[in-house]
Amino acid sequence: MSAPGDRRGAGHAAPQAAAPLLEVDGLSAAYGAVQALTEVSLQVMPGEIVTLIGANGAGKSTLLMTLCGEPKPRAGRVVLAGEDITGAPTHAIMRRGVAQSPEGRRVFPRMTVRENLLMGAEALTREDPTPQLERVFALFPRLKERLAQRGGTLSGGEQQMLAIGRALMSKPRLLLLDEPSLGLAPLVVKQIFEAIRALNAETGLTVLLVEQNAFQALRLAHRGYVLVNGRITMAGTSQDLLARPEIRAAYLGGH
Amino acid sequence: MSPIRSPEGTPASPGGVNRTGKASPAAAVKDAALAALVAFGLFAMMVGLRTEIGPEGALVLRQRWGDVAILCLLVFLGRLVLSLWLGRRRIAASTAPGRWTARLQQAGRLFAPAMLAVALTLPAITQGDRYLLDLGILVLTYVMLGWGLNIVVGLAGLLDLGYVAFYGIGAYAYALLATEFGFSFWLGLPVAGILAAFWGVLLGFPVLRLRGDYLAIVTLAFGEIIRVVLLNWVSLTGGPDGISGIPRPSFFGLPFTMSGGEGSFAGTFGLEPSPSHRVIFLYYLILGLALLTNWVTIRLRRQPLGRAWEALREDEIACRALGINVTITKLSAFAIGAMFGGFAGAFFATRQAFISPESFTFIESAIILAIVVLGGLGSQVGVAIAALVMIGGFEIFRDLGEYRMLVFGGAMVVIMVLRPRGLVGTRTPSIALGQKRAISGELVGEGHG
Numbered sequence: 001m002s003a004p005g006d007r008r009g010a011g012h013a014a015p016q017a018a019a020p021l022l023e024v025d026g027l028s029a030a031y032g033a034v035q036a037l038t039e040v041s042l043q044v045m046p047g048e049i050v051t052l053i054g055a056n057g058a059g060k061s062t063l064l065m066t067l068c069g070e071p072k073p074r075a076g077r078v079v080l081a082g083e084d085i086t087g088a089p090t091h092a093i094m095r096r097g098v099a100q101s102p103e104g105r106r107v108f109p110r111m112t113v114r115e116n117l118l119m120g121a122e123a124l125t126r127e128d129p130t131p132q133l134e135r136v137f138a139l140f141p142r143l144k145e146r147l148a149q150r151g152g153t154l155s156g157g158e159q160q161m162l163a164i165g166r167a168l169m170s171k172p173r174l175l176l177l178d179e180p181s182l183g184l185a186p187l188v189v190k191q192i193f194e195a196i197r198a199l200n201a202e203t204g205l206t207v208l209l210v211e212q213n214a215f216q217a218l219r220l221a222h223r224g225y226v227l228v229n230g231r232i233t234m235a236g237t238s239q240d241l242l243a244r245p246e247i248r249a250a251y252l253g254g255h
Numbered sequence: 256m257s258p259i260r261s262p263e264g265t266p267a268s269p270g271g272v273n274r275t276g277k278a279s280p281a282a283a284v285k286d287a288a289l290a291a292l293v294a295f296g297l298f299a300m301m302v303g304l305r306t307e308i309g310p311e312g313a314l315v316l317r318q319r320w321g322d323v324a325i326l327c328l329l330v331f332l333g334r335l336v337l338s339l340w341l342g343r344r345r346i347a348a349s350t351a352p353g354r355w356t357a358r359l360q361q362a363g364r365l366f367a368p369a370m371l372a373v374a375l376t377l378p379a380i381t382q383g384d385r386y387l388l389d390l391g392i393l394v395l396t397y398v399m400l401g402w403g404l405n406i407v408v409g410l411a412g413l414l415d416l417g418y419v420a421f422y423g424i425g426a427y428a429y430a431l432l433a434t435e436f437g438f439s440f441w442l443g444l445p446v447a448g449i450l451a452a453f454w455g456v457l458l459g460f461p462v463l464r465l466r467g468d469y470l471a472i473v474t475l476a477f478g479e480i481i482r483v484v485l486l487n488w489v490s491l492t493g494g495p496d497g498i499s500g501i502p503r504p505s506f507f508g509l510p511f512t513m514s515g516g517e518g519s520f521a522g523t524f525g526l527e528p529s530p531s532h533r534v535i536f537l538y539y540l541i542l543g544l545a546l547l548t549n550w551v552t553i554r555l556r557r558q559p560l561g562r563a564w565e566a567l568r569e570d571e572i573a574c575r576a577l578g579i580n581v582t583i584t585k586l587s588a589f590a591i592g593a594m595f596g597g598f599a600g601a602f603f604a605t606r607q608a609f610i611s612p613e614s615f616t617f618i619e620s621a622i623i624l625a626i627v628v629l630g631g632l633g634s635q636v637g638v639a640i641a642a643l644v645m646i647g648g649f650e651i652f653r654d655l656g657e658y659r660m661l662v663f664g665g666a667m668v669v670i671m672v673l674r675p676r677g678l679v680g681t682r683t684p685s686i687a688l689g690q691k692r693a694i695s696g697e698l699v700g701e702g703h704g
Contacts, residue, residue: 070575094578102576108569119566122559123579170578 019082021046021174021206022067027076029066036062037230039076044174047204049196051217051238053251054227060210061103063227064176067208068100069093081173095124099172103179103210105163109152113143116151116162120169129169136165139195157188164192168199174206181213189213193220214251218242226251283338291331298323337672367636374542383531392538392606394646396599399545401626401638403595406552408624409633410561411588412568414471417458417478418623421451421593423485423615425600430498430610431491440504444601451597452590454481459589463582466571478620485612497611504605506536537606544602548595549635555591564588565633622646629670631677640678 022044029037036059044050054060066073069090078086085093094100099120108116117136121129137144140161146154151162160180167175177196181189197220199205211217218224218238226234226247234241241247303323309315373380374395381387400422407415428447432438438446462473485492492498503511509520511533520536521528555561563584566574574581604610626645630637648666652659670678 068576089580090575091578091580094576099578100576102572106570106573106576108566108573110569111565115562119562119579120577122562123577166577 018046020044020079021048021081022208023077023079024063024067025077025079027063027066027078028074029062029071030074031062031071035230036071037066037073040227040230040232041076042225042232042235044206044208046173046206047200048223049200049207049209049221051209051211051221051224052227053211053214053217053224055251056212058227059230060212060227061178062230064100064103064178064208064210067093067176068098091123094170097171097173098176099124099167099170099174100176101160101163101167101178101180104182105156105159107151107154107159107162107166109150111151112148113146113151113154113162114148116166117143117169120166124170132169132171136168139168139199140165157184157192160184160188160192161195164195172205174208177207177209179210179212181211181216189216196220214247215242280339283335286338287331287335290334291327294327294330295323298326302326366640370636370639378535378538383529383535385531385534388531388534388538390647390650392534392541393650394643395538395541395545396603397623397626397642397646398639399541399548399599399602400596400623401630401642402545402548402552402635403592403599404623405627405630405633405635405638406555406564406595407588407592408627409638410552410556410568411564411585411592413462413585413588414467414474415589415592416471416475416617416620416624417481418474418592418596419615419617419619420458420478420481421455421596422600422603422619423481423612424454424593425451425597426604426610426614427485427492427498427600428597429601430501430604433502433605434498434500439508440502440601440605441507443605444598447601448594448597451600452594455589455591455593455596456586458593459586463585475617475620478615478617482612482615482617485615492612495611495613497609497613498604499609501604501608501610503533503608504537504540511536537602541602541606544598548598551591551595552635560584560587625667629667629677631674631679634677634679637677637679 020043022042024040024042027037027040028035040059040063042050042052052060052063062071065071067078069085069088069092072087076086077084080093080096080098083096085096108119111119117133118129121127121132142158143161143165146158151159154162164175164177164180167177180192180196184192193216196207196209200207207221209217209221218241221238223237224235224241225232226241234244234247236244303318303320305317305319306314307317374391377391378388381391400418403421404415404418407413407418425447428450429438429440429443432443432446433440458474458477462470465473486494488494505511506520509518509523511521511530512519513528513530516522519528520526520532526532552561556565563574563579564587566577566579567581567584567588571581574584603614607614622645626641627638629645630639630641644666645663649659649663652662655662
């Protein structure tokens with residue numbers, strides 16, 4: 001595996017030599033009779049930012065949730081670092097080094113910022129959380145200013161920072177981000193994406209990013225997958241996908 | 256559970272009050288007239304028309320429109336005053352605790368130790384006044400039940416309408432163990448608690464996936480099932496006759512007998528035998544049990560488990576995303592809450608020496624839940640104050656006879672209007688950086704922020 005520093009910026013090819021950190025193979029999931037995912041296969045290499053783009057209701061969030069064990073897949077396999085985690089309970093999957101910043105942020109509104117962050121570490125590690133707390137503050141200095149404030153009183157952007165910071169507290173190997181740009185001003189989105197880029201460049205953290213904001217997501221990620229009606233229709237490097245006319249027409253507003 | 260709130264987190268304005276907080280009198284009058292109309296619709300049937308048995312034995316219809324008019328007028332004026340008065344309060348968004356919140360907090364710092372001091376010295380203060388001590392025991396029983404339920408409802412956010420079932424299970428467990436197998440109180444107490452905790456887990460399993468209203472319905476049903484079983488399993492529980500002759504507690508083996516002979520409490524300590532010894536002992540027993548409940552709750556709140564409960568109350572999906580085992584967290588809240596209910600039940604059985612299913616009806620669950628909600632969900636001091644006000648207040652208004660319920664209901668409405676998040680509607684962070692700050696619950700909505 002090459003040094004993480006050289007993969008800064010978009011479009012770099014993923015290191016193909018290493019074994020994938022996350023491998024999803026023929027995954028299908030359904031809510032009752034409604035088929036949400038059909039034979040989805042994707043790979044995330046260590047140190048990579050991979051994005052999953054698609055329209056509303058394409059199954060992006062469902063895929064992330066299925067990776068985390070809810071709903072249980074109907075078919076297919078999920079392999080994390082060579083270990084089959086298909087159908088394992090959520091808390092067991094998280095314990096293997098996965099962290100998720102869920103859709104809609106879901107910070108604990110009546111807990112302080114500090115408590116929110118510590119909740120991220122509590123269930124999964126027994127280490128002293130202080131050093132990791134400092135790392136999160138270095139990434140999002142705003143959180144340090146808001147330390148004693150309740151989660152529910154933060155602005156949307158701060159809540160998103162808190163949700164990502166909280167997920168980072170368990171020192172995950174794989175960070176799952178579900179629509180971090182949702183409902184945020186473009187400037188704030190830029191800040192948050194910049195932080196994710198820095199995190200990946202400096203620590204080599206592997207990120208699977210689910211986004212509707214395809215343009216921003218592809219600029220950030222190394223590779224991307226396009227999900228349409230629960231199926232992967234396209235895959236490739238970000239530069240590749242950004243250049244394709246059908247992507248430009250469907251997701252980038254034709255510019 | 257929570258009052259309807261506008262998106263900004265301010266209490267929903269009653270009609271006639273606009274967003275900026277200025278009441279327009281015309282709108283307020285219109286709103287009050289509407290309320291009076293609704294009241295008329297209700298009271299016309301309930302009060303206005305009355306069937307009575309006439310002198311010839313036939314049903315006659317008696318009309319009481321005067322009373323209806325008085326009631327409607329009262330509703331009209333009450334609503335008018337409420338609209339205009341609430342409208343004058345300006346609700347400003349700020350992270351600073353509200354005026355009342357700050358004041359209550361300040362008072363709380365002194366109040367809790369003061370209350371504890373009064374509680375500890377009550378037998379001395381009352382000079383052994385039997386009535387006051389009995390009232391103290393009653394209030395403390397509800398304080399303990401409130402604190403127990405607070406774990407489930409206040410901390411873990413699981414709305415439990417059947418809490419009285421665990422109270423009943425604890426009482427029956429101790430009563431049966433004592434009368435059938437001769438268990439002493441100090442042996443029966445933990446067993447009753449463990450049995451109640453076991454039933455708490457048993458209730459927890461089927462409701463793991465339920466939240467809010469659905470959870471409330473199932474727990475309500477659970478409470479009723481337990482009561483109906485107690486009522487109908489005559490061979491075990493004695494059915495409606497209940498269990499009598501439950502042994503009174505002894506002072507660690509020394510019975511409270513009136514003869515005062517060798518081996519009794521009075522004899523051993525060289526005291527004049529007095530019936531108040533047992534009452535004083537019972538008082539300190541329930542005080543100790545209640546304080547144990549409080550201590551365990553406060554300790555657990557600072558532990559990972561307690562914080563997981565609070566996180567669960569705030570957002571279950573986020574909990575899952577953080578790797579918290581939601582199943583264990585929920586079941587442990589049910590189990591520990593139920594255990595304290597069981598302890599209280601065992602105490603109740605030994606104090607009364609007689610129990611029957613009548614003591615474990617839904618109204619008990621409702622009163623305990625009201626204590627928790629009025630006190631402010633999750634607040635220990637608030638629950639204690641609410642229990643004192645509700646149970647003590649209920650006794651004070653005993654002379655009012657059936658109007659007591661009216662005062663009781665009115666007091667609840669007033670508290671919920673003035674303090675929609677309960678008497679002490681704040682949450683002190685379990686991890687604080689330097690100075691502890693509490694933010695008024697009024698500013699933080701339920702659910703997602």
